[in-house]
Amino acid sequence: MNIWKSFFYSLFSPTMIGQFRRQKIGRTILYVFLLVLITNIPAAISISSFAVTAGERLQHVLSEDIPDYEVESGTLAAESEQTPYTTHIDNTLVILDDSGQITPNDLAGEANVTALLEDRAFMVADGTVEQLEYGAFSFTKAELQEATGSFLELLPAFIALILILLYLFASGMKFIGVFAISAIGLLLKKIYPARLQYGHIWVMSAYIATLPSVIGTFLDFIGRNGDASFWIYWLIAIVMSILVFRTLPIPKRRQ
Incomplete structure (x- = not known):
């Protein structure tokens, strides 16, 4: 048999x-x-789909016309007159908040979110939540765009x-x-x-x-x-x- x-x-x-x-x-x-x-x-299938979807969504969000920002010593600084800055790109809620007004708990129930908060990056893709504290990282919008593009090229191997x-x-x-x-x-x-x-x-x-x-x-x-x-x-x-x-x-x- x-x-x-x-x-x-x-x-x-x-x-x-x-x-x-x-x-x-x-x-x-x-x-x-x-x-x-x-x-x-x-x-x-779930892991692969989430990784590809999250990477493409992040790259798309970063390429849109959102205010410049930088993370220095683990803290976000955004060049925006609107604080916090929020917009919708396609079906994704995009947030830049360097004031600390918004917390991950405030985003509960959202289906698709890409948020750079005061001390962490926060993403929800089809209800799946991921977040990462900046820690000692320092970067600008342009540097993050470049790094995201390089990462997506290596994403299949990862x-x-x-x-x-x-x-x-x-x-x-x-x-x-x-x-x-x-x-x-x-x-x-x-x-x-x-x-x-x-x-x-x-x-x-x-x-x-x-x-x-x-x-x-x-x-x-x-x-x-x-x-x-x-x-x-x-x-x-x-x-x-x-x-x-x-x-x-x-x-x-x-x-």
């Missing part, structure tokens, strides 16, 4: 998962990497690096999860005395992780990734483990 069919059957068939116990460890490790790749596609690091981290966490499920399997072995070695249990645990991982990804996608998703993941993993062990053949006792 190819690895894609294994993924398909792992979503609903405890019987097939039980039969997978005879697979080699190497194939199962490859399956775990594939599972991580599949379940992280929505996150990768996104690729971030996604690779995210994938490696997620893979590490998934293997930890598989080992945790295998610990549940060792406890179930005492209840369901099937003829199993630890390698068999670990292989089954990798496939048992499929359904809770996919459901967890779906909950993240619809924005329901709170504390409940953690408990849902492990509830599904425990129930699936029990169902799998119930399908395993129990050796007959000798007369």
